[in-house]
Amino acid sequence: MSDYLNTLLFTVYPYVALAIMIIGSILRYDREPYTWRSGSSQLLRRKQLMWGSVLFHIGILFLFLGHSVGLLTPHSVYEHFITAEAKQLLAIVAGSIAGVLCFIGLTMLIHRRFFDPRIRVTSTFADNAILVILWVQLALGLITVPYSLQHEDANVMLALSEWAQRILTLRIEGTAELVAAQAWPYQAHILLGLTIFLIFPFSRLVHMFSAPIRYVWRPGYQVVRERNRRAQQTRLPAGE
Template sequence: SQLLRTGQLRWGSNLFHIGILFLFFGHSVGMLTPHFVYEHFMTAGAKQVLAMVSGGLFGVLGFIGISLLLHRRLSDPRIRANSRTSDIVLLWLLWAQFALGLATIPMSAQHLDGSEMLKLAEWAQRIVTFRAGAADLLLDTSPVFKAHMFLGMSIFLIFPFTRLVHVWSGFGT
């Protein structure tokens, strides 16, 4: 679609990609690093505040970017005519995921001791290492965290069947 109209694409694409890349690597490092690795130089509460501030900043950048890309795809008749339904659905899912992620920040601010973040990180670590009991950690977690996690895992599930696979094209060149 970049050949059809470039104006909004540059801003939207750059903001989206800066936001999503930082958030992906931030979530990966933040959630998968065991607490004992950083507890000697950073408290769980300090790590949570760092995650809230940096995640909030890059979440807003990504949200603005995905909003521009969604508006561009829906408002330009030529781009819309060349879009598959899956392209539009994917943009809406990513938009909702950014919105849910930003909605977790006020919830995180209600417990700045880092206890909720530690539970969520332990859940992620148990999932990727195939350890039992991961679901039990989420029993009393806020619904906004659960929705953000569910939608995130759903996006990973549909990833191979969408144009998101363009991520891998950079490695192939």
């Protein structure tokens, strides 16, 4: 029974979550393009937003990049430049710093959304739920740090990397065993991460696909014209 459950959670569930994320995002963008936004609440209350948002986004971008490169890069690619043990130590240090920054920023955003009356009234269940889920996911990620420090041989990191690479390349044989052999924080972190992929199309997270990166290299300057208020105030009424 446990083997069947492990196969369901760590071999079948990843493909279900990824398929729903991809297909659901395409359908939402096609059918409900006006809901494809972050739903900023800056106009309601700017306090706490800037610091919380900056810390959260800096941390989450580093974590996303680190997880993507760290898990999906085969060991044979980097073993000539850095050992697995050194790579794990680098991941622990950099990931801990980014995780703490992200955790602090997200905690500020959650406090702002839950304890400000105006924002709380205008928030949907999905808005609140995704923030709490991300907060729990960050907490689980930070909990894995002491466990990783106990494995200086980097076997856990290599096993989880092998699992992610096998899932991506459709080599499913033995994938469940790679995760089932690890401590519960790793398993919970992976399952909740897959769940975030699953609910991705139904949340405000879709706006990450529309990040305005093109503004970094856009040509020229944006022209902004201010309306001449003094001229409007001195304009005579019609007929005079």
